[in-house]
Amino acid sequence: MRTGRQYWESLSDGRAVFLDGRRLEDVARHEAFQGIAQSIAAMFDAAAEPANGMTFSCRETGGDANKVFMIPRSHEDLVARHQAIATWANISKGFIGRSPDHVGGFLAGFASSPETFDDGHHAFGENVVRFYREFVSRSLFVTYVIIPTQADQSTASRGGMDERLQVRVRKEQERGIVVGGSQMLGTSTAVADYLFVSCIKPLSPQDEPYALSFVVPVNAQGMKIYCRRPYATAQPSRFDYPLSTRFDETDALVIFDDVSVPWENVFVYRNPELVRRQFFDTPAHVLGNSQAQIRLVAKMKFILGVARKIAQANNLEGVPSVQEKLGELASLAAVVEGMVLASEASCVTDRHGVVKPNPRFLYGAMGLQAELYPRALQVLRELAGGGVIQLPSSVRDFSSEETRGDMERYLKSAPLSAVHRVQLFKLAWDMIGSEFAGRHLQYEMFYAGAPFVARNYAFRNYGFEEVLGSVEGFLNSYSVDS
Ligand SMILES: Cc1cc2nc3c(=O)[nH]c(=O)nc-3n(C[C@H](O)[C@H](O)[C@H](O)COP(=O)(O)OP(=O)(O)OC[C@H]3O[C@@H](n4cnc5c(N)ncnc54)[C@H](O)[C@@H]3O)c2cc1C
Structure with missing residues (x-):
């Protein structure tokens, strides 16, 4: 199993990452990426540690592999995969979205259904399986990157640009x-090894040149990674920004300046219909997004825990309206966890014998996410009040002789010392503000x-036949003559 150190060392490979108008010399040692690279390295170390039980014997490679990359073929497999993904998610408390298990789920889904990629002109199923084996071993x-930039939505036909990007x-x-x-994005x-490139937004039959799917190493000649402003840099300390400094995934615009992709790394070529089918006629989208929901469970539980600790810190746990807020947050966390468990308990087996979470519950949870997550942050915000603002400007106020006394006297609350209270509220601010x-x-x-x-x-993905059948049956049970 790959160790964190091996991963860390592999990042110094000449990749073209740009920040503030400059190409970086060495990503692994740059302040913006050290935190996230260390966190990913910790995930690889956790997987390599036998006590964590994260390995299984992989049918596709014949060797040991990380369970997070598994093609599940039984309910037991799904549960084992879930536990391994949860172990990784807990390292970042759900604050790393694109850990290697996310796209790993997509690749497992592709490899479980290789014939999908054989379109009569190209037999790319072999490429998909070969790459999955390499990826796992x-x-x-x-x-x-599976989304065109937003600028591309205003094409010439709609009065926008005449060049697609x-x-x-x-x-x-x-x-x-x-x-x-x-x-x-x-x-x-x-800080990755490879990039999977395709398009999940619908393409029309004229879009053949854009209808691609391939993998490419991140240090490929001609590939440029333009990161947004990093959040780990210029922070006073890990104590002040405990999440920003460790888990910032630095999203990026990726530019391909005549990048060569060998045929063996191509999965779909000039086929708009197949580009779409790769996601939805294979278990790829379900497996990738079930990882995302398992990760979200860890995050929701962490938010709930921080909220309860804030109520304790402010001596408000016994107040009924505070309990009601904590109850709402508990409900939100339980809904996500419950949907994940339901999707696995009622798992479905596809034509290849792949056992995947039930899409009704998986996508049911995803359909709620845009309201559920902001609501959870809103409740935490309400409970935190001004406590997340009335904080020392940095940890240095605790080390300076001149200011430490005031901090310790005026920032404590009955159950917590000033340092512990400030630590908690600074964590909350990094979650909400x-x-x-x-x-x-x-x-x-x-x-x-x-x-x-x-x-x-x-x-x-709900499966409306059941509810329509129920309504039809009820309507048929009476009539104007009844
Ligand atoms: C933090 C972050 C990280 C991301 N990471 C990645 C990544 O790693 N890889 C990747 O491939 N992508 C990534 N994405 C991109 C993500 O997949 C897209 O943001 C998402 O698919 C939505 O596309 P869009 O941003 O172009 O929004 P749009 O499609 O432009 O939608 C924006 C809004 O416009 C309106 N709208 C647009 N079209 C319609 C329509 N047809 N009907 C009704 N309303 C409409 C809606 O209000 C919608 O919410 C990331 C996004 C974010 C925010």
């Missing part, structure tokens, strides 16, 4: 294809598509 970290094939060669263009790409917190709100609302898209998944 090397414990790779793959992220994805989305990744497209520019040249076909004997050894592979050359691609150019850009795509958003490569979360964690700067910092730039990192704002990005997380946007992430939970959009990572799987805009809210209307997530609810559309819930609509398509």
